[in-house]
Amino acid sequence: MVDESQTSEPVIAVKSGVELKAQAKDLNFFYGDNRVLKNVNLPVPDRKVTALIGPSGCGKTTLLRCFNRMHDLYPGNRYEGEIRLDALNILSRQVDPIEVRMRVGMVFQRPNPFPKSIYENVAYSLRVRGRIRRSILDEYVEGALTRAALWSEVKDRLQEPAFTLSGGQQQRLCIARALVSEPELLLLDEPTSALDPIATDSIENLLNELKSQVSILIVTHSMQQAARFSDYTAFMYLGKMLEFGNTTNLFAKPTNPKTEDYLSGRVG
Amino acid sequence: MSELSPAALLSNLKTRRVVNRGFAVLGILAIAIATLILLVLLSQMLIRGLPRFSGDFFLSFPSRFPEKAGILSAWVGTILVMLVTVTAAVPLGIASGIYLEEYAPKNWLSDFIEVNVTNLAGVPSIIYGLLALGLFVYNLGMGDSILTAGLTLALLILPIVVVTTREALRAVPTNIREAAYATGATKWQVTWDHVLRYSLSSIMTGVIIGLSRAIGETAPLITIGALTYIAFLPEPPLNPDFPFVPLTARFPFLNFQQLFAWLHAPFTVMPIQVFNWVSLPDKDFHINAAAAGSVLIGMTLTMNAFAIYLRHRFRKGIKW
Numbered sequence: 001m002v003d004e005s006q007t008s009e010p011v012i013a014v015k016s017g018v019e020l021k022a023q024a025k026d027l028n029f030f031y032g033d034n035r036v037l038k039n040v041n042l043p044v045p046d047r048k049v050t051a052l053i054g055p056s057g058c059g060k061t062t063l064l065r066c067f068n069r070m071h072d073l074y075p076g077n078r079y080e081g082e083i084r085l086d087a088l089n090i091l092s093r094q095v096d097p098i099e100v101r102m103r104v105g106m107v108f109q110r111p112n113p114f115p116k117s118i119y120e121n122v123a124y125s126l127r128v129r130g131r132i133r134r135s136i137l138d139e140y141v142e143g144a145l146t147r148a149a150l151w152s153e154v155k156d157r158l159q160e161p162a163f164t165l166s167g168g169q170q171q172r173l174c175i176a177r178a179l180v181s182e183p184e185l186l187l188l189d190e191p192t193s194a195l196d197p198i199a200t201d202s203i204e205n206l207l208n209e210l211k212s213q214v215s216i217l218i219v220t221h222s223m224q225q226a227a228r229f230s231d232y233t234a235f236m237y238l239g240k241m242l243e244f245g246n247t248t249n250l251f252a253k254p255t256n257p258k259t260e261d262y263l264s265g266r267v268g
Numbered sequence: 269m270s271e272l273s274p275a276a277l278l279s280n281l282k283t284r285r286v287v288n289r290g291f292a293v294l295g296i297l298a299i300a301i302a303t304l305i306l307l308v309l310l311s312q313m314l315i316r317g318l319p320r321f322s323g324d325f326f327l328s329f330p331s332r333f334p335e336k337a338g339i340l341s342a343w344v345g346t347i348l349v350m351l352v353t354v355t356a357a358v359p360l361g362i363a364s365g366i367y368l369e370e371y372a373p374k375n376w377l378s379d380f381i382e383v384n385v386t387n388l389a390g391v392p393s394i395i396y397g398l399l400a401l402g403l404f405v406y407n408l409g410m411g412d413s414i415l416t417a418g419l420t421l422a423l424l425i426l427p428i429v430v431v432t433t434r435e436a437l438r439a440v441p442t443n444i445r446e447a448a449y450a451t452g453a454t455k456w457q458v459t460w461d462h463v464l465r466y467s468l469s470s471i472m473t474g475v476i477i478g479l480s481r482a483i484g485e486t487a488p489l490i491t492i493g494a495l496t497y498i499a500f501l502p503e504p505p506l507n508p509d510f511p512f513v514p515l516t517a518r519f520p521f522l523n524f525q526q527l528f529a530w531l532h533a534p535f536t537v538m539p540i541q542v543f544n545w546v547s548l549p550d551k552d553f554h555i556n557a558a559a560a561g562s563v564l565i566g567m568t569l570t571m572n573a574f575a576i577y578l579r580h581r582f583r584k585g586i587k588w
Contacts, residue, residue, distance in 0.1 A: 068450060070446065070449070070450070073445075073446070073449060075373070075374055098452050098453075098454060101449065101450055101451070101452040102452035105450070105451075106450040108443060108446065108447065108450075110443060112443040112444055112446070112447040113447075114444065114447065114448070114462060115444075115466060115586040124448075124451060124461070125451040125452070127461075128451055128452055128453040128454075128457050128461075129452065174447070177447075177451065178450070178451075181451070181452070
């Protein structure tokens with residue numbers, strides 16, 4: 001399937017007038033000596049949903065985890081290039097990854113609530129920031145749970161352990177945990193891949209509601225999901241960013257033959 | 269016909285079933301033999317020691333007369349020594365375990381330390397006794413005291429505590445750690461609020477297993493000079509009358525000398541007492557030894573029961 005004719009750098013840009021929340025510029029990422037991301041460029045428009053799609057192993061999750069410096073947790077990982085969050089290069093050595101994670105929330109592939117109460121799961125994101133008065137905590141926890149469309153289901157059982165919730169509820173709890181600290185950018189790593197269709201639907205609706213408040217970057221293995229509710233879509237292949245564009249345009253007439261192959265189900 | 273014909277497969281299944289059942293029987297037999305031997309030994313000891321069980325046995329000092337000899341100084345000594353051991357080994361061991369597992373960079377030095385800590389757990393206890401004799405008794409001049417004994421046993425169980433702490437921490441899944449880091453927590457917050465909390469029951473179990481080993485140790489304590497005959501208790505830290513705490517008129521208003529005098533007292537412990545009685549020629553003392561041995565087993569079993577309780581207590585509500 002290697003197409004030699006197609007070596008020119010793809011154009012990764014948004015129309016002028018679109019405000020960006022974040023942007024990856026010539027980003028390379030290495031697991032040890034293994035270069036996993038190759039000169040990746042990705043604009044993340046402000047208060048829009050940007051979906052990352054591509055076949056398994058193309059580096060979508062790796063790219064996502066660069067945006068909150070999650071790779072710093074493990075030795076041997078190395079970034080090159082820039083990721084701008086507003087004007088700040090968050091990959092700079094002078095920037096503390098904790099500072100980045102305080103501005104960028106993350107939701108993982110499998111629901112991973114803490115083995116604590118429902119309330120504590122959400123409140124924890126604020127507690128790490130310092131001593132906060134109970135009344136303020138209560139208010140923020142309720143706010144976040146409401147935005148995560150979970151409040152009505154859990155308001156009478158806030159002190160119960162989080163694992164008594166269903167899988168879909170747990171994932172919405174994780175979303176509330178990420179939202180409570182009012183992040184500027186929300187990263188989601190295939191948040192519905194472990195959920196049934198109904199739970200998936202409720203999460204998609206929820207993300208649709210959220211995009212007026214927060215910029216969203218979501219990795220998804222499902223093209224339908226990307227088409228359903230993202231504003232922009234980026235297609236990755238073998239560690240490269242092959243195409244980026246308005247979701248409607250990208251799905252209607254992809255410019256890169258690889259993108260077309262993937263979208264029509266011939267690759268991946 | 270062939271090996272894969274239905275008939276051949278069926279007869280093959282028969283042999284496979286026999287082998288399977290054979291192991292089950294073998295396993296039951298092995299367990300039965302082990303438990304039976306243990307039970308016989310324990311009950312034999314218990315029955316032999318039975319005539320000595322009375323309040324007086326627990327409240328009397330050792331004596332030249334077997335029927336009057338008791339284990340007061342021994343069980344008090346054991347409890348005090350264990351107190352020192354816990355106080356020293358638990359914070360040191362858990363802190364080392366946390367550092368090695370969570371903080372230390374993974375390089376040749378941490379590998380080297382890891383191998384050595386694991387090996388330390390297998391060093392014969394008499395070696396710890398010799399080390400303590402040189403370090404605590406001679407160099408630091410702490411004498412054959414409860415403090416020396418407690419610290420010696422703490423050294424002995426430190427590797428066990430470190431290794432079990434590391435294993436317990438490692439068992440906390442990555443996705444829980446990542447969830448905590450993603451909220452903007454520092455490494456210490458992740459460790460303290462999550463990893464340590466969720467692994468506490470396993471760590472406690474490790475600590476108690478270590479203590480169960482320490483409580484039965486004789487060799488290192490004899491090496492540092494524990495007494496075999498002792499007819500007095502350490503000076504109590506508290507006064508018998510109100511306000512109990514020993515106060516003084518001058519700053520800091522607490523008589524620390526009295527409060528910690530017991531640390532420097534000479535002592536004996538249960539296993540030494542048992543050993544002592546067994547080695548006496550008078551056969552009547554062997555009854556005392558059996559009784560004291562049963563008490564020691566009882567102490568160990570109590571600690572293990574406590575470990576099981578803790579495990580259930582802290583495991584509640586922790587799931588992933």
